[in-house]
Amino acid sequence: MKLREIAAPDFDLAMTLNSGQVFHWEKQGHGFLGAIGETPVYVQQDGRTLNFAGLSAKAIVDYFALDHPLDEICATFPKDAAMNSAREFCRGLRIIRQPTWECLATFICSSMKQVAHIRQISAALRRRFGTAKKIVGCNVFTFPAPARLARTSESDLRACALGYRARNLLMTARQVASDVANLQSWNNLSDSDLRKRLCDLPGVGTKVANCVMLFAYERNSAFPIDVWIERVLREQYFTAESRVTAKTLAEFAATYFGAHGGYAQQYLFHYTRMSGQRMREIS
DNA sequence: CTCCAGGGATGAT
DNA sequence: ATCATCCATGGA
Incomplete structure (x- = not known):
């Protein structure tokens, strides 16, 4: 199959796919194999160009957010040492x-x-539950729809190594499949209302809700705090304090990192994980 | 507020 | 080959 091409300045495909925001892309030859929704896709980066097969250039631009003004976004990050390195x-x-x-x-x-x-x-x-599709001679599996997972069982899901998450995924799939939770309609909600609705779903707490807000609802101010980010926040921004609650960290992050705090978080997260700095607390 | 189940990969001994 | 470590949610 012949690849099509599109300009992709200020873009690092491999880093984007390996930064802990998406989990199904697999290295294949020069590029990556995956699905965008129901469509199988192959994509590879050659310098400032993306070569791809499977769907339209418009859909590629949209999925990889090539329209985000990265320079402007990065310019809103705070200019402290940690953020400068991450940027x-x-x-x-x-x-x-x-x-x-x-x-x-x-x-x-x-x-x-x-x-x-x-x-x-x-x-x-x-x-196990998705649909097999072919692209550049390879099999790619789409993610199973809510209705498909809703008619599995907890033990079916446990067989996929979900452990106790199986029940949460099953219950949430049922809510979404039955329209008790209409994910599409939540696009119109304010950030805090959206967060509340997400947190009502089984298996969704503040951290997961913030990830979904940032990665699927384009809420760039959502700031997921996992152990890596918590470590960075405590060590870079609360060095002197000994007792800092999760609430304090969340409130600090919400204001300090600005309108694109979620982006700043992703940069800090990836930089910290990749630079292998393990800061152990001696207490 | 604190404590802890949960489970499979990964790194250390 | 065992042992410790990583980790978010939800309930006690």
Whole structure:
């Protein structure tokens, strides 16, 4: 199959796909194999160009958020030492626009799991309950629709290594499939109302809700605080204080990192994980 | 407020 | 080959 091409300045495909925001893309030759919604896609980066197959250039631009004004966004980040390093390290990292349901479902599976596990769970769910599609001679599995997961069982899902998350995913799939939770209609809600609705779903707490808001609802101010980010916040911004509550950290993050705080969070997260700095507390 | 189940990969001994 | 470590949610 012949690849089509599109300009992609200020973009790092590999870093974007490996930064812990999406978990199903797999390295294939020069590029990556995956699905965008129901469509199988192959994409590879050659310098400032993306070569791809499977869907329209418009859909590629939209999914990889190539329309985000990255320079402007990065310019809003605070100019402290940690952010300066992260900004430099993460050049070309974009927060992509993920389909709502697969983002929500995947992050329900992410709780208490590390990136490697989440990738395995995502692959297992797709292989077992998704639809196989062909692209550039390879099989790609789409993420199963809510209705498909709603008619599985907890033990079916446990077989995909979900553990106790199986029940949460099943219950949420049923709410979404039956329209008790209409994810599409939540687009119109304010940030805080959207967060409340998401947190009502089984297996969704503040952290997962913020991930879904940031990665699927384009709420760039949503600031997920996981253990990595919490470590950074405590060590970079609260060095002197000994007792800092989660609430304090969340309130600080919400104001300090600005209108694109979620983007800043993603840069800090990826930079911290990649630079391998493990700061152990001696207490 | 604190404590802890939960489970599979990954890194250390 | 065992042992410790990583991790978010939800309920006690």
